[in-house]
Amino acid sequence: MADDILLSVRHLTHCFRLSKRQVLRAVDGISFDVQRGEIFGLVGESGSGKSTVARCVMNILRPTQGEILFNGVNVCDAAQRRANKKMLQTQRQIIFQDSASSLNPRMTAAEIIAEPMQINHITTPRGSCRAEAEFQLHYVGMDASYLDKYPPELSGGMRQRVAIARALSMEPELLVADEPIASLDVSIQAQIINLFKHLQEEHGFTFLFIAHDLAVVRYLCDRAAVLYHGKIVELAPTAELFSNPCHPYTKALLSAIPIPDPRKERARPLVKFDGKGLRGEGRLEEVSAGHLVWKEAET
Amino acid sequence: MNEDKFVQVGIRPPAEMRTAVPVKRRKDFPVVAAGVLAVIVLGCLFCGAVMTKDPAYMDLVNYSRPPDREFLFGTDTMGRDIFSMIWYGGRVSLLIGFLSTAVSTVIAVVFGSLSGMAPAWLDAVLMRAAEIILSIPNLLLVILIQAALGDANIWSISLVTGVTGWTSIAKVVRTEVRQMRESEYVVASRCMGGGFFHILWKHLTPNFISSIMFMAVMNVRTAIVSESTLSFIGIGLPLEIISWGSMLSLSEKALLSNAWWIILAPGAFLVVTLLCITDIGSFLRKNRKQSNL
Ligand SMILES: Nc1ncnc2c1ncn2[C@@H]1O[C@H](COP(=O)(O)OP(=O)(O)O)[C@@H](O)[C@H]1O
Ligand SMILES: [Mg+2]
Numbered sequence: 001m002a003d004d005i006l007l008s009v010r011h012l013t014h015c016f017r018l019s020k021r022q023v024l025r026a027v028d029g030i031s032f033d034v035q036r037g038e039i040f041g042l043v044g045e046s047g048s049g050k051s052t053v054a055r056c057v058m059n060i061l062r063p064t065q066g067e068i069l070f071n072g073v074n075v076c077d078a079a080q081r082r083a084n085k086k087m088l089q090t091q092r093q094i095i096f097q098d099s100a101s102s103l104n105p106r107m108t109a110a111e112i113i114a115e116p117m118q119i120n121h122i123t124t125p126r127g128s129c130r131a132e133a134e135f136q137l138h139y140v141g142m143d144a145s146y147l148d149k150y151p152p153e154l155s156g157g158m159r160q161r162v163a164i165a166r167a168l169s170m171e172p173e174l175l176v177a178d179e180p181i182a183s184l185d186v187s188i189q190a191q192i193i194n195l196f197k198h199l200q201e202e203h204g205f206t207f208l209f210i211a212h213d214l215a216v217v218r219y220l221c222d223r224a225a226v227l228y229h230g231k232i233v234e235l236a237p238t239a240e241l242f243s244n245p246c247h248p249y250t251k252a253l254l255s256a257i258p259i260p261d262p263r264k265e266r267a268r269p270l271v272k273f274d275g276k277g278l279r280g281e282g283r284l285e286e287v288s289a290g291h292l293v294w295k296e297a298e299t
Numbered sequence: 300m301n302e303d304k305f306v307q308v309g310i311r312p313p314a315e316m317r318t319a320v321p322v323k324r325r326k327d328f329p330v331v332a333a334g335v336l337a338v339i340v341l342g343c344l345f346c347g348a349v350m351t352k353d354p355a356y357m358d359l360v361n362y363s364r365p366p367d368r369e370f371l372f373g374t375d376t377m378g379r380d381i382f383s384m385i386w387y388g389g390r391v392s393l394l395i396g397f398l399s400t401a402v403s404t405v406i407a408v409v410f411g412s413l414s415g416m417a418p419a420w421l422d423a424v425l426m427r428a429a430e431i432i433l434s435i436p437n438l439l440l441v442i443l444i445q446a447a448l449g450d451a452n453i454w455s456i457s458l459v460t461g462v463t464g465w466t467s468i469a470k471v472v473r474t475e476v477r478q479m480r481e482s483e484y485v486v487a488s489r490c491m492g493g494g495f496f497h498i499l500w501k502h503l504t505p506n507f508i509s510s511i512m513f514m515a516v517m518n519v520r521t522a523i524v525s526e527s528t529l530s531f532i533g534i535g536l537p538l539e540i541i542s543w544g545s546m547l548s549l550s551e552k553a554l555l556s557n558a559w560w561i562i563l564a565p566g567a568f569l570v571v572t573l574l575c576i577t578d579i580g581s582f583l584r585k586n587r588k589q590s591n592l
Contacts, residue, residue, distance in 0.1 A: 058490050089492035102483035106505040115501070116491040170491075 005069075006174055006206050007034040007057065012066035014052050026052040028230035029066065031284075034174070039200055039207040041217040041238065043253070044227030050210045051097075053227075054178045057208065058094050070174065090120055093167035097179040099159035103151040103166075110147040113137065113166050120170070136165040140195060157188035164195070176208045181216065193220055214257055218242055223290070226250050232284065236291035246293040249273045327585065332578035339572055343389035352380035354387040354541055363558050373560040376552050377538075381564050384541050389568065391542035392523050395457045399522035402461025404515050407468035412499050414469070415476025426473065433466040441525060442534060451529070451536055460525040468514045475507040509583075516580040520573050527569060543569050 014027040027049040034040040042050050055061040057068055059075055068075050070092060073084045081088060093116075096102035103112055113136050114129035116122075124132040134144045140161040151159050160180060167175055177196070181189040193216060199205060211217050217224050218238055225235040226249065234247040245251045252273035259265045284292040342349050351371065352358075362378035372381035414425040432440070440463045448455045479485060479502070488498050523543070529535030530544030538545055546565040553561035 060486055060490065085492070089490075092490070094487065094490055096483045096487065098483065102487050104484040104502050104505075107501070115488065115493075119488075119491050119493050119497060166487075 004035045005033045006036045006071060007208065008069040009033075009053070009057070010067050010069070012053065012056060012068065013064045014049070014056055014061060015064045025230055027056070027063075030225075030227070030230070030232045031066075032225050032232065032235060034206060034208055036173075036206055037200075037204045038222040039196075039209055039220055041221030041224035042208065042210045042227060043212060043214060043217050043224055046212060048227045049230040050212075050227055051178050052230075054094065054176050054208065054210055057176055058092060059088075086120065090116070090122075090170045091173045092176065093170055093172040093174070094176040094178065095160075095163050095167050095180045098183050099156060099163045100151070100183075102163055103159055105151050108148050108150055109133070109137065109154070109162050112151070112162055113169055116166060116170050122170070132169065133165075136169045137162070139168065140165045141191075155188075156184050157191060160184060160188075160192055161195070164192075164199075168199070171203075172205070174206045174208065176210075178210045179212065180209075182212070189216070196220060214242075214253060226253065231294065232292075233294040234292065235284065240288070240291050244291075246287055246291070327582060329575075329578040329582050332575040335571060336575035336579070339389065339568065339575075340393060342386050343393055346383075346386035346390055349386045350380075350383035352383045354379060354383040355539070356380075363553075363556060363561075365558070366560055372564040373558070375546070375549055375561050376556070376558070379541075381546070381560065384546060385543070385564060385568055388541035388543050388546055388565070389572075391453060391536070391540065392526060392544065392569075393572075395453060395460070395526045395542070396519040396523040398454075398457035399459075399461035399464065399525075400515055400518040402458060403465035403468060403518050403522075404511070406462070407465040407511070408472055408499070408504065410465065411469040411472025412476050412495075412503055415473045415503075416480055416495065416498075422473070422477075426470070429466045429469055432463075437463050437525070438528065441529065445529070445534055451534065453536070453540065456526055456529065456535060457522070460522045464518055464521055464525075468511050468518070471511055471514060472507055475510060476503055479503060479506055513580050513584040516576055516583060520576045520580070523569065523573065 010031050011029050012027055012031070013025065013029050016024040016026055018024050030053070032040070042053060044050050052061065056063045057070075057075075059081065063076055066076075070088065071084075073088065074080050075088060107115075110130050110133040113133040117124060117129055117132060126132045126135050130147065134147060137144065137146060142158065142161055142165075146154065146158065146162075151162070154162065160183075164180075180196075181192050184192060196207070196209075197220060200207060207221075209217070209221055221238050223235070223237050224241055225232045226241075226247070227233070228249050234241065234245065234250045236244075241250065242254065245254050248271070252271040255269065255271040259268060282294055282296040285295045287293050356379065358374065358378035358380070360378070361374050363376050364374045366373040372385065374380055375384070410425065410429070414422050414429075417425065441459050444459045444462065445451060445455070448459065485498055485502055488502060493501070526535055526542060527544035527547055530542065530548045531550075533548060535548070536542050536545045538548070543565045547562065547569070550562040553559075
């Protein structure tokens with residue numbers, strides 16, 4: 001069973017020091033496991049700490065506490081990280097929210113896609129880097145005419161595809177996608193989501209998919225965790241989460257999804273969540289198999 | 300009021316819509332300066348074809364001759380032909396200008412990027428150090444290092460002027476890098492395992508090159524001036540290495556003997572070259588401002 005776990009986050013805490021006295025706990029002791037080949041969703045409102053988790057997983061930020069095991073390697077430990085440097089650099093890739101800033105405006109699409117191969121001196125299975133870039137570009141649904149285009153010449157959806165192609169060029173085991181569709185139009189969002197689903201089915205990548213859009217999570221993810229103020233309040237298989245939400249915050253979130261029928265929409269109560277019961281200590285408790293809910297400790 | 304019901308308001312008729320203003324690069328480009336500079340640089344590079352005499356040959360009969368048919372710009376106090384010396388010596392002056400600029404730019408880019416990528420405390424230390432160096436008068440520093448290095452030659456002069464002239468470029472580089480390092484493509488590159496020099500070369504340099512171009516060009520000018528100044532005050536190149544600076548260093552004696560051509564010829568070439576470089580430099584700066592809009 002332990003072999004099936006690709007990414008394991010244990011008691012991860014990250015604090016931002018805002019000033020001498022002020023410390024912001026952006027992520028507060030969260031734990032979850034991502035199994036090989038699944039799409040794990042991380043949902044929460046803006047500012048709940050989703051990006052911080054992603055950045056800790058990618059070693060962009062150093063966690064204040066806790067450990068992150070990737071493929072059995074503790075990535076928070078400098079010695080272990082150094083020993084497995086190559087594996088970590090190639091097997092973990094991230095896709096950022098804003099493709100306008102995650103691609104260097106002065107590099108062509110071909111150069112961008114080939115960059116990780118050049119850094120890691122990977123011998124390209126298709127001959128030249130350019131051929132490899134063309135292959136990856138085809139793979140995400142673009143043709144070779146885009147190879148020499150610069151990011152500012154591409155549309156948002158195209159740019160995000162280039163970013164995905166860059167991440168895929170290493171054939172990573174884990175793809176961390178930090179709100180990859182939040183900056184796109186709705187119709188393009190659907191294309192990109194379908195691309196992800198297709199890639200996952202074809203290749204069996206493992207995804208850590210971060211979103212604030214519940215509908216997307218429902219469509220794409222196998223399991224999902226709901227994050228609120230840096231804590232996981234509920235973690236369950238997606239179907240279970242949507243059919244049987246237990247935590248009041250999850251209920252509030254779900255009630256905010258509009259129903260495409262005005263009569264039902266008007267009659268539907270909007271559940272409000274006041275943040276009660278999340279101030280102090282507590283822990284996740286299992287209510288049914290694989291369904292964990294935050295329980296405040298009794299004082 | 301518009302009577303026609305079918306004209307939509309709020310949409311400009313196509314004729315009125317301004318097409319993107321074409322960038323007036325060609326028009327502003329200092330053609331004259333570039334042309335004159337090209338002539339000077341090419342003349343110096345291929346001085347063998349231009350020279351009429353051997354620049355190092357001391358014609359003891361014809362010393363301090365005013366310009367005439369044979370000696371176009373006259374001869375100096377040692378009987379060398381000034382016209383030939385100008386082209387021959389220009390090579391040394393320009394070489395020193397470019398070499399020392401290369402040295403300064405490399406130091407500035409590495410130091411500035413290092414400081415820009417470093418954590419805040421190291422950045423502060425490095426930048427204060429740069430400011431301290433900047434605050435020492437350049438000439439003083441050059442003289443100090445030159446004295447320590449011993450006898451001057453082309454390489455040591457280039458090195459010395461290069462080593463003292465990088466601080467202002469480094470500050471610009473550092474500011475630009477500090478802005479860029481939070482950008483996600485740098486973070487992404489680091490996630491993929493890109494090292495410092497990879498990020499520097501692939502991501503940072505292309506983005507700040509245009510903003511240091513002007514300063515680098517001006518650095519060529521400063522280096523040529525430094526060489527001349529050093530030679531003029533007698534700690535630069537020795538007399539037997541011909542450069543515009545070492546030619547000017549003869550001017551003291553020349554003034555006493557009323558030989559104006561000895562100063563005027565190398566002086567005029569120096570000033571014209573500097574003016575051309577300045578002109579091109581300010582074109583680069585203006586052009587950068589345009590492209591930033
Ligand atoms: N570099 C930073 N310095 C200080 N505070 C930060 C920094 N990055 C994020 N934060 C804070 O951490 C919290 C979580 O941020 P983030 O992980 O980006 O949330 P999300 O991605 O869920 O919107 C926010 O309150 C944000 O203000
Ligand atoms: Mg975010």
